[in-house]
Amino acid sequence: MAKKALRATWRNLWPLPATTVLASCVGRDRPPNIITIGACGIASGGPLLISLAIGSGQYSLELIKETGDFAVNIPSSDQTWITDWCGCVSGRNVDKFAEAKLTPGKSMRISAPYIAECPVNYECVVWGIVGCGSHDLVLGEIQQVHIDEEMVTESGTLDTSAFNPLVSFQLEYWNLGKKLEDWRFTRKEKA
Numbered sequence: 235m236a237k238k239a240l241r242a243t244w245r246n247l248w249p250l251p252a253t254t255v256l257a258s259c260v261g262r263d264r265p266p267n268i269i270t271i272g273a274c275g276i277a278s279g280g281p282l283l284i285s286l287a288i289g290s291g292q293y294s295l296e297l298i299k300e301t302g303d304f305a306v307n308i309p310s311s312d313q314t315w316i317t318d319w320c321g322c323v324s325g326r327n328v329d330k331f332a333e334a335k336l337t338p339g340k341s342m343r344i345s346a347p348y349i350a351e352c353p354v355n356y357e358c359v360v361w362g363i364v365g366c367g368s369h370d371l372v373l374g375e376i377q378q379v380h381i382d383e384e385m386v387t388e389s390g391t392l393d394t395s396a397f398n399p400l401v402s403f404q405l406e407y408w409n410l411g412k413k414l415e416d417w418r419f420t421r422k423e424k425a
């Protein structure tokens with residue numbers, strides 16, 4: 235198969251789809267804030283770490299460094315407008331919770347509130363921050379998980395038929411299509 239050689243650019247990182255999240259944070263004496271993050275990932279299974287690449291000059295990064303905690307909120311694909319808006323204005327001059335009419339949920343284990351309207355929320359304590367150049371990779375250890383009650387199955391996991399997350403793909407917003415298979419289905423086939 236012939237390949238086209240392309241330059242390594244920011245745009246060319248985005249054939250790699252990623253869940254778009256809203257990170258909520260708070261300062262010691264500053265009100266809660268929200269930042270949209272496209273560069274979010276799972277970093278470790280033990281400790282349970284989630285990673286956010288946050289631009290080194292971002293206001294939200296300042297707040298996260300001040301308190302040492304933040305919440306990661308996964309919006310559904312019908313929350314695209316709010317997700318985009320939170321990524322286009324700064325908490326330096328806008329109260330995003332108030333203007334977007336979002337509800338700060340009281341976290342159980344961290345100072346930052348979660349976003350009650352987002353179906354999935356993780357309370358995280360900063361585990362480490364790695365300076366990577368333009369962005370700092372913020373690693374958060376998950377302390378508590380919240381999922382909207384009606385989206386939880388009897389076995390206590392997310393009901394994937396009830397939640398369609400918002401995905402960034404080639405600097406565009408997408409939702410998920412249909413399920414193909416379970417992970418490791420090839421192993422089951424062999425057995």
Ligand SMILES: Cc1cc2nc3c(=O)[nH]c(=O)nc-3n(C[C@H](O)[C@H](O)[C@H](O)COP(=O)(O)O)c2cc1C
Binds near residue numbers: 320
């Ligand atoms: C879809 C989308 C994804 C974004 N992803 C990131 C990201 O991964 N890291 C980052 O630092 N900024 C990202 N941004 C930009 C910030 O969300 C934006 O600069 C925001 O206004 C910062 O808020 P703050 O000043 O209140 O901290 C993204 C923006 C959008 C719209």
